[in-house]
Amino acid sequence: MTSNGNSSNGKHEVNGTDGTVATWTVKAGLAQMLKGGVIMDVTDAQQAEIAQEAGAVAVMALERVPSDIRRDGGVARMSHVSVIREIQQAVSIPVMAKARIGHFVEAQILDALGIDYIDESEVLTPADDVNHINKHPFKAPFVCGARNLGEALRRISEGAAMIRTKGEAGTGDIVEAVRHMRSIQGEIRHVQSLREDELWVAAKNLQVPVELLSSVHRDGKLPVVNFSAGGVASPADAALMMQLGAEGVFVGSGIFKSGLNEPTLEGQRAAQARMASAIVKAVTHFNDPQIIAEVSNDIPLDAMFSVSTAQMAPEQLLAGRGN
Amino acid sequence: MPSTDRTGDRLRIGVLALQGDFAEHLSMLREDGEGGVDAVEVRTLAQLDDVDGLVIPGGESTTIARLLIAFELLEPLRERIRGGLPVWGTCAGAILLADDVPALDREPIGVMDMTVDRNAFGSQVDSFEADLDIAGLEGPPLRAIFIRAPVFRRVGEGVEVLAALADGRIVAARQGDLLATSFHPELTDDRRLHRYFADICRARASVTDATEGAARTAS
Numbered sequence: 453m454t455s456n457g458n459s460s461n462g463k464h465e466v467n468g469t470d471g472t473v474a475t476w477t478v479k480a481g482l483a484q485m486l487k488g489g490v491i492m493d494v495t496d497a498q499q500a501e502i503a504q505e506a507g508a509v510a511v512m513a514l515e516r517v518p519s520d521i522r523r524d525g526g527v528a529r530m531s532h533v534s535v536i537r538e539i540q541q542a543v544s545i546p547v548m549a550k551a552r553i554g555h556f557v558e559a560q561i562l563d564a565l566g567i568d569y570i571d572e573s574e575v576l577t578p579a580d581d582v583n584h585i586n587k588h589p590f591k592a593p594f595v596c597g598a599r600n601l602g603e604a605l606r607r608i609s610e611g612a613a614m615i616r617t618k619g620e621a622g623t624g625d626i627v628e629a630v631r632h633m634r635s636i637q638g639e640i641r642h643v644q645s646l647r648e649d650e651l652w653v654a655a656k657n658l659q660v661p662v663e664l665l666s667s668v669h670r671d672g673k674l675p676v677v678n679f680s681a682g683g684v685a686s687p688a689d690a691a692l693m694m695q696l697g698a699e700g701v702f703v704g705s706g707i708f709k710s711g712l713n714e715p716t717l718e719g720q721r722a723a724q725a726r727m728a729s730a731i732v733k734a735v736t737h738f739n740d741p742q743i744i745a746e747v748s749n750d751i752p753l754d755a756m757f758s759v760s761t762a763q764m765a766p767e768q769l770l771a772g773r774g775n
Numbered sequence: 776m777p778s779t780d781r782t783g784d785r786l787r788i789g790v791l792a793l794q795g796d797f798a799e800h801l802s803m804l805r806e807d808g809e810g811g812v813d814a815v816e817v818r819t820l821a822q823l824d825d826v827d828g829l830v831i832p833g834g835e836s837t838t839i840a841r842l843l844i845a846f847e848l849l850e851p852l853r854e855r856i857r858g859g860l861p862v863w864g865t866c867a868g869a870i871l872l873a874d875d876v877p878a879l880d881r882e883p884i885g886v887m888d889m890t891v892d893r894n895a896f897g898s899q900v901d902s903f904e905a906d907l908d909i910a911g912l913e914g915p916p917l918r919a920i921f922i923r924a925p926v927f928r929r930v931g932e933g934v935e936v937l938a939a940l941a942d943g944r945i946v947a948a949r950q951g952d953l954l955a956t957s958f959h960p961e962l963t964d965d966r967r968l969h970r971y972f973a974d975i976c977r978a979r980a981s982v983t984d985a986t987e988g989a990a991r992t993a994s
Binding site for chain 2: 470471472473474475477478481482484485486487488489504506507508509510540544545546547563566567568569591592593729732733736737
């Protein structure tokens, strides 16, 4: 937890405590607290309550879950402010929300709302096809997606205090999440094997600051927490990502698009609550097949409607947005 | 204390690993070389029964509270703490140790006589760090990291206040062998509180050993 830029926030009074807010340690620190947990996409207060009841460590407030964004098309933006506020009031766990890539005003709004984490997300339609948000000046910390080590370190250099592998949101297909996690872990192992005098060229090739690459070389891990996202549709998927090195899991459509075959809304909610709870338990005991088997027995018979990414046209893939 | 695969007489401290920043606590405890501390993850009853002390880490208190119940650890943990197991809770862990937590929708472990307010400073944008003088720690103030932190609004007579903020709000307390801090020493390089807790565990373990030794001699 060394200090990493972000010197813009000075000392100021916090509720009479004489403390300093929004330091790098404080921003990256919340992600440390989320580790070993599940962050669930929710679109309203009732879903947020179901998520909290099931043991989610945080909820992600968004307008539509990724599978609906995929189905509906059009431009996907930051959630409506009234919905975000409603969700903030409904739960005591941290509330995250998504801003479009490069849309620093959406991020400013979320900061003003006192959101706990901002996800600058490829799931929404990018607002800037060249630049990401300069994340350092914000009080709220940012999480960003990445497919490989270079992308992860570029986002961290811009101020991201947490990384999630992108996967392919809204598909229910875990293959991209696995590819991205293996890619990052593999590249980290490669960086560790380098001689120190080889780091400069490696940084040049990855298009990242050498200081960040040196920290990876020294520590054998990213300088911030790394979760998995994009395609988790079952407790087994979640445990798979944990065994591959994820420090926690984001679940989008996998919960509130499951159990839809139940005839009543109450039945659907109950089924989704079981899915949510089972994924939480599978992440805690990701190395215990007996427990994963037990919790998998409880999930709804119908998982989310899924599509295989191998059968999708390149322009349908979200992970390529932002680099 | 029962023991399996113990390396000699080394102290073994567990870190509750259901959720949260348990890895940071493990590394802080392990790097404390001279005292000889083994630090292990605790997720099951068997693991709980093999430690001389337990750290409940930072994390999401609602999540950890649910997992303690779901995996049937709450009551056994409570029993062992009442039987003398030293425990240190940081942030979420401190919330769970308190016996009165108005804003928690599950039963806490409830072994410390205090009232705790969750998220007492507001949301993440109000999280902060500050220098803190802590009773019993020598040297300069400790740089304390407060993340969506609780405060201990009321402490009972048997609870010693170890630290308070400038405005008087209590953020560290001790009741016998139970320690609670609303901040995160595990996110810094300062190991003084980890050593402080290891000393509590060591003292308790030597008392337990002496008692067991006496019991063996008598039989």
